[in-house]
Amino acid sequence: MCGISGWVDYGRDLRRERETVQAMTDTMACRGPDAEGMWLTPHAAFGHRRLAIIDIEGGRQPMTADAGGEVVAALTYSGEVYNFRELRAELTRSGHRFRTQSDTEVVLEAYLEWGEDFVSRLNGMYAFAIWDARREELLLVRDRMGIKPLYYYPTANGVLFGSEPKAILANPLAERVVDADGLREILAFVKTPESAVFRGMYEVRPGQVVKVRREGLSKRRYWRLEAREHTDDLQTTIRTVRELLDDIVERQLISDVPLCTLLSGGLDSSAVTALAARALAGQGGVRSFSVDFAGYSENFQADDMRDTPDTPYVHDVVRHVGSDHTDIVLDSADLMDPAVRAAVLRARDLPLGIGDMDTSLYLLFKAIRGHSTVALSGESADEVFGGYRWFHDPEAVNSGTFPWLAMRGQTGLSTRGEFLNEELLRKLDIPAYRADSYQRALAEVPRVPGETGLQKRMREVSYLHLTRFVQILLDRKDRMSMAVGLEVRVPFCDHRLVEYVFNAPWAMKTFDGHEKSLLRAATADVLPRSVVERRKVPYPSTQDPAYERALRAEVTRVLDGSPAIGCLVDAGKVRTILDQPLGAVSLQGARTSLEGILQINAWLGAYDVRLAI
Numbered sequence: 001m002c003g004i005s006g007w008v009d010y011g012r013d014l015r016r017e018r019e020t021v022q023a024m025t026d027t028m029a030c031r032g033p034d035a036e037g038m039w040l041t042p043h044a045a046f047g048h049r050r051l052a053i054i055d056i057e058g059g060r061q062p063m064t065a066d067a068g069g070e071v072v073a074a075l076t077y078s079g080e081v082y083n084f085r086e087l088r089a090e091l092t093r094s095g096h097r098f099r100t101q102s103d104t105e106v107v108l109e110a111y112l113e114w115g116e117d118f119v120s121r122l123n124g125m126y127a128f129a130i131w132d133a134r135r136e137e138l139l140l141v142r143d144r145m146g147i148k149p150l151y152y153y154p155t156a157n158g159v160l161f162g163s164e165p166k167a168i169l170a171n172p173l174a175e176r177v178v179d180a181d182g183l184r185e186i187l188a189f190v191k192t193p194e195s196a197v198f199r200g201m202y203e204v205r206p207g208q209v210v211k212v213r214r215e216g217l218s219k220r221r222y223w224r225l226e227a228r229e230h231t232d233d234l235q236t237t238i239r240t241v242r243e244l245l246d247d248i249v250e251r252q253l254i255s256d257v258p259l260c261t262l263l264s265g266g267l268d269s270s271a272v273t274a275l276a277a278r279a280l281a282g283q284g285g286v287r288s289f290s291v292d293f294a295g296y297s298e299n300f301q302a303d304d305m306r307d308t309p310d311t312p313y314v315h316d317v318v319r320h321v322g323s324d325h326t327d328i329v330l331d332s333a334d335l336m337d338p339a340v341r342a343a344v345l346r347a348r349d350l351p352l353g354i355g356d357m358d359t360s361l362y363l364l365f366k367a368i369r370g371h372s373t374v375a376l377s378g379e380s381a382d383e384v385f386g387g388y389r390w391f392h393d394p395e396a397v398n399s400g401t402f403p404w405l406a407m408r409g410q411t412g413l414s415t416r417g418e419f420l421n422e423e424l425l426r427k428l429d430i431p432a433y434r435a436d437s438y439q440r441a442l443a444e445v446p447r448v449p450g451e452t453g454l455q456k457r458m459r460e461v462s463y464l465h466l467t468r469f470v471q472i473l474l475d476r477k478d479r480m481s482m483a484v485g486l487e488v489r490v491p492f493c494d495h496r497l498v499e500y501v502f503n504a505p506w507a508m509k510t511f512d513g514h515e516k517s518l519l520r521a522a523t524a525d526v527l528p529r530s531v532v533e534r535r536k537v538p539y540p541s542t543q544d545p546a547y548e549r550a551l552r553a554e555v556t557r558v559l560d561g562s563p564a565i566g567c568l569v570d571a572g573k574v575r576t577i578l579d580q581p582l583g584a585v586s587l588q589g590a591r592t593s594l595e596g597i598l599q600i601n602a603w604l605g606a607y608d609v610r611l612a613i
Contacts, residue, residue, distance in 0.1 A: 002078040003028025005047040005167040011157035014045040027166040031482040044131040046076040058100030075108045079126030082251040138212040144223040145493040146206030165349040180613045184433040187417035191471040227446035242522040248494045249275040257373040260287040265313025268378030274526035277321040288323040290314045293542045320528040332544035347483035351599035355591045361480040380492040383465040385516040421570040458506035565601035
């Protein structure tokens with residue numbers, strides 16, 4: 001896993017732009033603490049920061065391929081291709097000779113052998129750029145599910161690109177302007193494909209290839225979800241899900257550095273941990289980590305989304321699978337530490353956090369990085385198998401909007417932006433922006449002829465989650481983990497599993513009356529009964545009253561002294577929240593609103609953002 005950056009310009013000699021390319025690359029230092037490299041030619045310049053995972057010595061980048069003593073192609077690459085060994089063997093049979101053991105070289109040689117269509121052969125998470133020196137054209141490629149980020153900024157004579165917006169913003173050609181649509185994207189809690197918030201900047205869409213030539217820029221999708229009739233019966237479907245998961249987890253355990261799993265005691269992470277433990281049984285087993293907060297059990301209050309703490313279930317799994325486990329206990333005071341919050345904002349580039357989740361994930365990953373370099377996560381199982389509470393709430397399902405926004409009182413996801421002043425609320429009209437985004441998403445949904453009623457609607461709901469909601473969570477996971485040099489892999493985002501389960505009927509996905517029925521049935525034999533029977537609960541947030549007091553105090557300070565946020569918010573609305581009794585702000589909606597104020601205020605200052613609204 002790495003950080004990439006680059007610049008293509010057909011109107012200047014980029015060999016003279018070393019300092020600028022170095023500055024762009026330096027912004028990716030956290031993503032790649034092990035090595036750095038640059039490659040400069042007249043019209044293409046690549047930068048790379050490396051987190052070494054496979055072939056520690058041989059995978060240095062940017063990597064070039066030569067023919068007749070001249071460079072014919074260059075690659076700067078972030079990610080992992082899990083089937084690189086099979087591809088390497090196939091390429092070897094075709095006459096290719098390899099200098100390294102890395103998947104990086106396989107990607108480069110695969111392009112030379114099969115052209116840009118080679119991307120359909122890749123199984124993994126990746127974002128990369130290839131410069132074809134023969135054609136003088138650039139390819140920007142992102143994995144099917146969007147696990148790894150990739151952004152670009154078209155210029156008059158080419159393009160800037162990077163793993164994160166900060167790499168692009170380090171180039172003086174990029175403006176730090178956010179217009180009304182950019183602000184809407186921040187506040188609406190929808191994920192508009194290709195939107196990058198900053199005006200003129202775009203995100204490569206999952207499963208997309210962006211091609212840059214002298215004649216201009218073009219885009220094409222090499223993968224998208226397709227609707228097919230599911231002909232397997234229930235038992236065959238359960239067996240297929242398990243076979244896929246066994247293969248996926250085994251593939252994703254490949255690493256030349258220490259590896260672990262993230263364990264919450266929920267079904268998803270427990271299944272990954274159990275399958276990893278089985279696969280590594282002859283190699284010393286698996287290491288696992290969980291998160292808790294100091295005093296969490298004492299302060300715990302059950303609500304509609306969470307009825308029990310995670311720790312008892314975590315320990316049930318540890319005993320059952322025999323993992324080498326560590327509980328990471330966070331101090332709630334660290335969540336308000338200015339240095340930590342600044343690091344989180346720097347990692348995110350945008351004020352997109354949900355309450356304190358970004359901060360706690362950052363601290364968790366930082367602690368894990370002291371022991372492991374790679375972690376397997378249970379992220380995205382809820383989107384694939386239908387785990388969230390709103391999948392099973394008829395009112396949310398039929399609300400006429402994104403279901404996660406319909407659970408207003410329970411998630412806080414729809415409350416972002418409600419603290420704005422009335423003039424700005426009218427100008428932005430966030431409900432209209434959400435409605436337009438929703439209709440655009442629905443128009444993309446693939447259909448099976450004759451599908452009606454609940455099955456038709458649940459296909460739509462699944463599609464919305466697999467193309468919108470999951471992007472929000474994958475971006476958070478990537479940014480917080482890579483900020484500390486930790487590679488997090490996501491087995492449930494393997495496209496083979498996603499394609500298969502997407503087409504399974506909703507009645508089959510809930511055949512036992514519970515959420516994620518297929519996953520539960522497919523992995524029940526490797527899990528303790530307590531976890532098999534546990535209902536879905538969200539990622540934990542601290543319930544420490546001291547955190548709430550500190551949050552209130554910081555918002556009050558910012559409200560009284562910051563002209564940046566003062567011109568955006570309605571102070572009266574904010575003070576109404578602050579005047580609630582201690583304990584009320586622990587509710588997700590109020591906490592998300594207050595955290596949002598702090599995040600936006602810090603972002604406007606740290607990124608020198610010019611609002612054009």
